[in-house]
Amino acid sequence: MATLAKLIGAKQPRFRTATEYVESTLKEAILTGALPGGTPLRQEDLAAEFGLSRMPIREALRQLEAQALVDFYPHRGAVVTEISAAEGADNYAIRAALEPAALRLSVPQLTPEDLKRAREIVDEMDAEDGQSRLGELNRRFHMTLYSRAGRPRLLTLVDQHLAAADRYLRFHLAAMGRNHLSQEEHRGMIDACSAHDADEACAILSQHIETAAQNLQAFFAPRQE
Amino acid sequence: MATLAKLIGAKQPRFRTATEYVESTLKEAILTGALPGGTPLRQEDLAAEFGLSRMPIREALRQLEAQALVDFYPHRGAVVTEISAAEGADNYAIRAALEPAALRLSVPQLTPEDLKRAREIVDEMDAEDGQSRLGELNRRFHMTLYSRAGRPRLLTLVDQHLAAADRYLRFHLAAMGRNHLSQEEHRGMIDACSAHDADEACAILSQHIETAAQNLQAFFAPRQE
DNA sequence: TATTTGTCGATTGGATCCAATTTGAGTATA
DNA sequence: TATACTCAAATTGGATCCAATCGACAAATA
Structure with a gap:
């Protein structure tokens, strides 16, 4: 064939x-x-x-x-599947539970090369403003930090829901006022990981996801869903 | 019709x-x-x-x-799929992340009827010692407490991984020395939920899952995997 | 007129048939 | 003897065909 x-x-x-x-x-x-x-x-x-x-x-x-x-x-x-405030909240709830868990497992095992790659991805995001490309870079950044968790199934789930979040990316970007995801938080996570401070890294990450969730809710709030 | x-x-x-x-x-x-x-x-x-x-x-x-x-x-x-220490740890890591999140969302919305049903299921488990039936009751107990989380997709994931945990149930039961899952913890969770104490309920739940994970690791430890 | 019934087109669910890939045994060769 | 190669059996991947089901619209009935 x-x-x-x-x-x-x-x-x-x-x-x-x-x-x-x-x-x-x-x-x-x-x-x-x-x-x-x-x-x-x-x-x-x-x-x-x-x-x-x-x-x-x-x-x-x-x-x-x-x-x-x-x-x-x-x-x-x-x-x-329709996207909606409810679906989005569901997605963010799952991510808020899974991603810190993955990060916590991964932090002690991260290598300098991993962190270097993460930095490069964040830098690349600074110069990028295409939404679809931004989504992919964002996904790769997060997965890089989680990659040493040593839990393949957990990482698969995280990747799936990170990808699903791309459908809500435009709401997030609109709320941020420009085509930039929270780069300070991204860099803060890298620094915390470098210092092997899992608690701090997870705190930033939780805040990071929470912000995205709130941006989504704010977008849907005016039009009751 | x-x-x-x-x-x-x-x-x-x-x-x-x-x-x-x-x-x-x-x-x-x-x-x-x-x-x-x-x-x-x-x-x-x-x-x-x-x-x-x-x-x-x-x-x-x-x-x-x-x-x-x-x-x-x-x-x-x-x-x-083969079961193994690694697969089991993966499963427990996911549950440890998702279930407290589901419980926390659910606790404020739980009704007295939900708690009554949860109690009945726990009582039924006291009298039961068939593994497959125990697994099903355990699943129903947990899902009852999570049921008001209002996040369908999250609950689906929890249910799937709770079900997958049945494959490791026999290791857990063997470690517990008898055909009883930790009923005190189950009852403690109900009490905490009744008092709308989500923190306490989640703490017990986390401990509950952690114990199961450790029992599994202990079982696989002698034979290096 | 409102409600039920019947029929038909659109679309998927399931069965059967053919093609492609993998694996391993057996053979030839260095 | 070890290695590479060929080929056939087993099994799945994909295509095509038929049947079952759903939804809409028309006709009939009260």
């Missing part, structure tokens, strides 16, 4: 199966807002779009369902 | 699709240990077992993969 080879690319097969490719592509489209909440995802259309049959689409949609990115209605199809 | 069905007492189909049925059945089999870690899950065999084609099996396996209950190896098949 030539289509698969084309999709995968010859050198480094980023995706082992078409299903993985579809899942990854759809996920990114949802997270960046290219597919907004409420968009119906018709299997037939997606299959045509991807040049595949409906089967890999179905499996990919199932995976996205497990990540709470699409809703399934039997015999009626899948729909991109 | 739904009302009529309810009046008549007609059993509404618990599963809307075959995929849901397969997923639920396999999940329970894995969690209770009927399908131990490492068991290969051949689609053909399962299809014959369920009297279905391979397709609903495949979709169900995908869902289980997203819950970290099976591992997928492209073109080689799915295998029940």
